[in-house]
Amino acid sequence: MISINQAQLIRGSKTLLDETSLTIYPGHKVGLVGANGTGKSSLLALILGKISLDKGDISLPSGWQIATVAQETPALEVTAIDCVIDGDVEYRELERQLHQAQADNDGHAIAILHGKIDAIGGYAIRSRAASLLAGLGFGEAEQSNPVKSFSGGWRMRLNLAQALLCRSDLLLLDEPTNHLDLDTMYWLEGWIKAYQGTLILISHDRDFIDGIVTEIIHVENHKLNYYKGNYTAFERIRAERMAQQQVAFERQQKERAHMQTFVDRFRYKASKAKQAQSRLKALERMAELLPSQADSQFHMAFLEPETLPNPLVTMENVSVGYGDTEILKSVQLNLVPGARIGLLGRNGAGKSTLIKLLSEELSPMKGKYETNPGLNIGYFAQHQLESLRLDDTPLQHLSRLAPTTREQELRNFLGCYGFNGDMVLSPVRPFSGGEKARLVLALLVWQRPNLLLLDEPTNHLDLEMRHALTMALQSFEGAMIIVSHDRHLLRLSCSDYYLVDDGQVRSFDGDLDDYHLWLLDAAKAANREEASLEAKPAQDKKLQKRLEAELRQKLSPLRKIQIKMEKEQQKSSSRLSELEEMLADMSLYEAENKAKLTQVLNERTLLTQALEESEMEWLEVQESIEEIEQEVRSAF
Numbered sequence: 271m272i273s274i275n276q277a278q279l280i281r282g283s284k285t286l287l288d289e290t291s292l293t294i295y296p297g298h299k300v301g302l303v304g305a306n307g308t309g310k311s312s313l314l315a316l317i318l319g320k321i322s323l324d325k326g327d328i329s330l331p332s333g334w335q336i337a338t339v340a341q342e343t344p345a346l347e348v349t350a351i352d353c354v355i356d357g358d359v360e361y362r363e364l365e366r367q368l369h370q371a372q373a374d375n376d377g378h379a380i381a382i383l384h385g386k387i388d389a390i391g392g393y394a395i396r397s398r399a400a401s402l403l404a405g406l407g408f409g410e411a412e413q414s415n416p417v418k419s420f421s422g423g424w425r426m427r428l429n430l431a432q433a434l435l436c437r438s439d440l441l442l443l444d445e446p447t448n449h450l451d452l453d454t455m456y457w458l459e460g461w462i463k464a465y466q467g468t469l470i471l472i473s474h475d476r477d478f479i480d481g482i483v484t485e486i487i488h489v490e491n492h493k494l495n496y497y498k499g500n501y502t503a504f505e506r507i508r509a510e511r512m513a514q515q516q517v518a519f520e521r522q523q524k525e526r527a528h529m530q531t532f533v534d535r536f537r538y539k540a541s542k543a544k545q546a547q548s549r550l551k552a553l554e555r556m557a558e559l560l561p562s563q564a565d566s567q568f569h570m571a572f573l574e575p576e577t578l579p580n581p582l583v584t585m586e587n588v589s590v591g592y593g594d595t596e597i598l599k600s601v602q603l604n605l606v607p608g609a610r611i612g613l614l615g616r617n618g619a620g621k622s623t624l625i626k627l628l629s630e631e632l633s634p635m636k637g638k639y640e641t642n643p644g645l646n647i648g649y650f651a652q653h654q655l656e657s658l659r660l661d662d663t664p665l666q667h668l669s670r671l672a673p674t675t676r677e678q679e680l681r682n683f684l685g686c687y688g689f690n691g692d693m694v695l696s697p698v699r700p701f702s703g704g705e706k707a708r709l710v711l712a713l714l715v716w717q718r719p720n721l722l723l724l725d726e727p728t729n730h731l732d733l734e735m736r737h738a739l740t741m742a743l744q745s746f747e748g749a750m751i752i753v754s755h756d757r758h759l760l761r762l763s764c765s766d767y768y769l770v771d772d773g774q775v776r777s778f779d780g781d782l783d784d785y786h787l788w789l790l791d792a793a794k795a796a797n798r799e800e801a802s803l804e805a806k807p808a809q810d811k812k813l814q815k816r817l818e819a820e821l822r823q824k825l826s827p828l829r830k831i832q833i834k835m836e837k838e839q840q841k842s843s844s845r846l847s848e849l850e851e852m853l854a855d856m857s858l859y860e861a862e863n864k865a866k867l868t869q870v871l872n873e874r875t876l877l878t879q880a881l882e883e884s885e886m887e888w889l890e891v892q893e894s895i896e897e898i899e900q901e902v903r904s905a906f
Contacts, residue, residue, distance in 0.1 A: 357432025648719025
């Protein structure tokens with residue numbers, strides 16, 4: 271296990287950890303959360319041995335293999351798949367030794383090295399690397415391309431594949447979902463769920479954390495605070511604790527005020543001096559409670575658009591692409607005020623192409639494309655961070671948009687996005703990616719758009735700012751189109767989904783759970799089709815597609831039932847954890863708590879039985895799914 275005892279960590283003049291302890295047990299999956307700058311990444315560096323504690327101690331099991339994601343990948347000549355395999359240092363060293371033994375014609379060494387390579391699964395390493403790359407969105411042909419041909423975001427995916435390929439006892443992931451699309455997120459979540467080692471995950475995607483971790487470590491007030499459950503459970507428990515803390519703080523403040531009044535009145539009177547001194551000492555001993563307060567420094571709100579023309583954009587049989595290559599064709603889409611659309615589709619299907627058409631970065635190749643003269647577009651994309659003037663301050667950026675507005679009003683507005691004090695007058699150049707993204711969002715909001723185009727707006731944003739953006743979108747009166755891998759943002763912000771697939775843009779009848787099923791079914795159909803073409807090349811493709819469509823239709827209700835049952839099981843498991851914590855409190859067994867103890871025990875018994883029954887029902891549904899799949903496979 272990982273043990274941190276009475277740790278103090280100071281970086282520069284800032285104290286990150288102070289007299290705090292933590293234990294992480296083998297095989298547990300832990301989410302590490304907290305405001306930016308509280309020391310989450312420093313804690314990972316501490317575990318990796320890159321930095322040392324100023325006080326206290328940290329211990330890890332000897333011999334543990336630790337895997338983590340490299341932050342940079344140079345422009346290498348090696349292929350993508352070889353770059354990923356290079357991450358397994360032990361395999362590469364054995365491979366080098368084998369080549370040397372073969373050159374020396376040392377038969378004994380060759381035999382030993384073959385055995386070692388086989389023991390670590392080295393003969394399957396290329397297929398494992400290819401599978402990881404496919405899951406992370408690399409096509410078969412792209413896997414043979416040199417690393418230098420990929421953009422920075424795709425190189426980060428290569429770094430992630432390296433970490434996942436390594437055999438490890440401990441996996442450290444710091445924002446692994448940056449630069450990933452929704453499809454890849456689903457794949458990565460499934461991979462991590464199946465990971466058998468210990469996991470410490472830093473992420474700003476609450477749905478991603480929720481689906482993976484069973485424990486939360488919250489870094490706050492220089493302490494490592496432990497919470498049982500996923501992120502949703504953490505938020506609920508913490509809110510309850512903060513409410514209790516606020517009540518305790520207010521009560522303590524009243525007590526302090528009352529005692530101080532007595533001291534002030536009577537400390538110099540002989541008849542009351544003893545009592546006054548007693549209360550003064552009590553005041554000194556009284557531990558100072560911190561007031562509960564909202565963590566977020568962000569208070570984002572969209573300004574009311576100056577006009578809301580209807581419709582904003584009209585498209586009939588529109589085609590769009592690059593050069594002479596059509597990416598999307600026959601697009602039919604009318605955007606009206608109040609439209610809240612989330613774009614779904616595989617990577618490369620054309621979601622960003624549609625956004626670029628609407629933002630007027632691309633022109634339609636054919637068809638009817640009309641915009642209202644009153645259209646005011648607010649467009650957010652990652653490349654716009656590069657358009658900021660690095661030597662200018664946030665105040666200068668906003669002043670260019672509002673030259674006649676009072677400086678104090680501009681400062682107040684920027685303060686809602688976390689730009690306070692000296693930061694308002696600081697050059698943008700050293701800002702983090704998240705700070706630059708907040709500034710671009712602030713500039714966008716100031717312009718009061720009536721059409722919002724958000725292409726991965728949450729990249730680099732922390733949980734607090736993501737929450738502020740999600741809440742602000744609730745009251746936006748114009749039309750919006752969002753491309754995002756943040757499922758929480760999509761669920762709370764979008765009322766309609768459109769699927770971009772096979773060159774088409776069409777309404778998607780379902781939610782994100784249905785889209786996940788669609789991805790799984792499409793992947794299975796593709797695999798079956800590939801296998802079928804190899805085994806029976808003369809098979810009637812029309813019949814095959816019809817059978818696949820029937821399979822999806824039969825499986826969809828069963829999969830929905832499974833998803834619903836899994837959600838209910840997760841709730842029951844979380845509640846059981848709460849009950850176990852209550853039963854671990856020895857005060858519950860005191861005589862006056864007998865009724866409460868009986869209630870907790872009864873609830874635990876009922877929940878345990880219900881959970882077991884639900885799991886058996888889930889298995890029965892799974893058997894039905896497998897039977898249907900087998901029937902269809904035999905029909906192929």
